Amino acid sequence: MTAPNPPNWRTLAASVRGAAHHRAGLPNQDAVRVARANGGLPLIVALADGHGSAKSFRSQHGARSAVAVALEVRGALFEPDSLSRIKRWAEERLPLELVRRWRERVDRSLVRRPFAPAELESLDPASRQQVEANPYLAYGSTLLAVIVAPTFILYLQLGDGDILTVSASGEVERPLPRDERLIANETTSLCSDKAWNDVRVQFQALAGAPPALVLAATDGYANSFRDEAGFRQVARDLWEMIRDEGVAAVQPHLKAWLNEASRQGSGDDITVGMIWRPMAAATHSQPDPG
Amino acid sequence: MAKRPGGELATRPLHFIWIADCSGSMSVDGKIQALNTAIREALPHMRQVADENPNAEVLVRALKFSSGAQWHVSQPTPVADFKWADLRTEGVTDLGRALAMVAEQLRIPPMSDRALPPVLVLISDGCPTDDFNKGLQALMNEPWGKKAVRIAIAIGEDADTEVLQKFIGHPELKPLQANNPETLVRHIKWVSTAVLKSASSPASQAAGLTSGLNVPIPTPPVAAGPSSADDVW
Numbered sequence: 253m254t255a256p257n258p259p260n261w262r263t264l265a266a267s268v269r270g271a272a273h274h275r276a277g278l279p280n281q282d283a284v285r286v287a288r289a290n291g292g293l294p295l296i297v298a299l300a301d302g303h304g305s306a307k308s309f310r311s312q313h314g315a316r317s318a319v320a321v322a323l324e325v326r327g328a329l330f331e332p333d334s335l336s337r338i339k340r341w342a343e344e345r346l347p348l349e350l351v352r353r354w355r356e357r358v359d360r361s362l363v364r365r366p367f368a369p370a371e372l373e374s375l376d377p378a379s380r381q382q383v384e385a386n387p388y389l390a391y392g393s394t395l396l397a398v399i400v401a402p403t404f405i406l407y408l409q410l411g412d413g414d415i416l417t418v419s420a421s422g423e424v425e426r427p428l429p430r431d432e433r434l435i436a437n438e439t440t441s442l443c444s445d446k447a448w449n450d451v452r453v454q455f456q457a458l459a460g461a462p463p464a465l466v467l468a469a470t471d472g473y474a475n476s477f478r479d480e481a482g483f484r485q486v487a488r489d490l491w492e493m494i495r496d497e498g499v500a501a502v503q504p505h506l507k508a509w510l511n512e513a514s515r516q517g518s519g520d521d522i523t524v525g526m527i528w529r530p531m532a533a534a535t536h537s538q539p540d541p542g
Numbered sequence: 543m544a545k546r547p548g549g550e551l552a553t554r555p556l557h558f559i560w561i562a563d564c565s566g567s568m569s570v571d572g573k574i575q576a577l578n579t580a581i582r583e584a585l586p587h588m589r590q591v592a593d594e595n596p597n598a599e600v601l602v603r604a605l606k607f608s609s610g611a612q613w614h615v616s617q618p619t620p621v622a623d624f625k626w627a628d629l630r631t632e633g634v635t636d637l638g639r640a641l642a643m644v645a646e647q648l649r650i651p652p653m654s655d656r657a658l659p660p661v662l663v664l665i666s667d668g669c670p671t672d673d674f675n676k677g678l679q680a681l682m683n684e685p686w687g688k689k690a691v692r693i694a695i696a697i698g699e700d701a702d703t704e705v706l707q708k709f710i711g712h713p714e715l716k717p718l719q720a721n722n723p724e725t726l727v728r729h730i731k732w733v734s735t736a737v738l739k740s741a742s743s744p745a746s747q748a749a750g751l752t753s754g755l756n757v758p759i760p761t762p763p764v765a766a767g768p769s770s771a772d773d774v775w
Contacts, residue, residue: 271596271597272595272597272743275595276743301746303745303746303747303748304745304746305744305745305746305747305758306745306758307747308745308747308748378714389748392747392748394746412746432655432685433749434749435655435657435685435686435689436658436659436685436686436689436744436756436757437658437659437744437745437746437747437756437757438689438746438747438748438749438756439746439747439748439749440748440749441748441749443748444748444749444750445750471746474656475554475656476551476552477548477549477550477551477552477656478549478550478551478552479549479550479654481549482548482549482550482551483548483549485547485548485549486547486548486549489545489547489548490547493544493547501544502544502547505544505546509546509547512546512551513546513548513551514597516551516552516553517551517552517553517554517597518553518554518597519553519554519595519596519597519598519743520597
């Protein structure tokens with residue numbers, strides 16, 4: 253399952269506290285982690301957005317647990333011995349495994365640190381009842397992950413947020429279609445009943461033309477642009493900057509850009525993770541080496 | 543600093559729509575004058591709340607209904623520029639038509655899926671004279687109609703609170719009863735400030751796990767008892 257001359261994929265991630273969170277004295281409730289094997293692949297970029305509503309008063313921890321379990325299950329993904337089996341495992345078992353492990357982490361957290369009276373007393377009676385009936389609600393979080401292996405890319409999403417790909421010729425696409433149900437700040441979540449049913453997975457074999465860049469972002473980023481075209485342009489612009497000037501054109505400025513987007517846009521926390529192929533940057537005008 | 547990637551940045555639109563009963567009965571005992579005064583007096587408070595949250599772009603409109611319905615202020619108007627022209631009364635109470643017209647405006651497009659939940663404030667003193675259920679159904683068929691914060695104010699004892707409760711759609715949230723001008727002012731101020739504030743900075747929450755309100759609604763102002771010496775309506 254190794255591809256000839258696997259490209260040396262690079263990664264970059266950043267997370268900023270939202271402008272509205274600054275005003276309200278709230279922390280950054282997003283989380284992000286990047287990990288790669290010793291040889292470079294597989295690598296994973298995982299992002300999570302803790303809900304932040306009053307009932308999800310530990311969602312910052314829920315988001316951290318979400319990205320941690322994404323890193324854990326990455327290892328299990330390579331136990332099957334063929335691409336078709338990995339695909340099947342990713343589509344059928346991975347969602348269950350993610351939710352199970354996230355809930356185990358929450359359970360352990362609750363044993364170590366049960367809800368304090370002050371945490372519950374701040375809730376209205378109906379919300380308190382809901383949290384007591386479903387303690388996972390206190391930790392509610394989304395999860396986005398992109399796993400790049402020598403022979404495939406796996407895109408995974410539970411809840412709001414966005415994953416965009418940019419081809420070597422600059423075309424921007426969504427590997428996972430938008431979930432039209434997710435408006436009005438409501439999102440599917442790791443804390444939902446049967447959350448595994450809401451996990452969306454897209455498996456892309458790296459046989460044809462792999463993307464040159466993959467961008468994953470929590471919803472605070474897309475919500476900061478006037479329209480979808482403006483947000484898609486982010487991925488294209490980032491790709492062109494990296495392709496033409498290298499990562500040095502992006503890395504030192506990324507947090508400032510995200511802060512500006514939050515301040516002039518959604519006000520929400522913003523987290524991004526990027527994966528790209530320098531090989532594509534060097535050969536963007538050449539036929540893709542595959 | 544290097545050029546920022548991406549297109550134009552924009553705060554998230556928050557559509558606030560007054561839906562006002564202008565039927566003939568609203569002319570009795572100064573109800574319509576009291577409503578005009580209450581909304582006009584609430585505007586500075588509304589602007590202040592909007593200023594406190596620069597990440598929400600509060601856009602205000604007003605729809606009036608009597609015999610038929612029509613937009614009183616048809617363009618989504620930034621709250622800083624919004625001016626209130628007095629409503630006048632005539633005819634019956636075609637609330638169903640009004641809700642159908644609001645539903646048309648909550649379609650995607652013209653609405654954007656990145657908007658904040660809209661706030662719909664229905665004010666009425668009577669019973670619908672047309673097919674209210676059809677209008678409500680049209681509203682609830684729109685994703686943004688379903689997710690809108692729907693508040694209702696009943697003016698006087700003759701208001702059909704059952705209909706207003708159906709419009710709200712959440713048993714934990716009741717129509718606000720206003721039986722005198724002072725109470726009406728208080729209710730209008732509450733929706734213009736406390737409700738607007740909640741709607742303009744809602745945190746994300748898990749779908750399907752909550753009691754149905756996607757925006758936490760603050761506690762309404764304490765109402766007087768079932769009847770008060772000050773009641774005129």
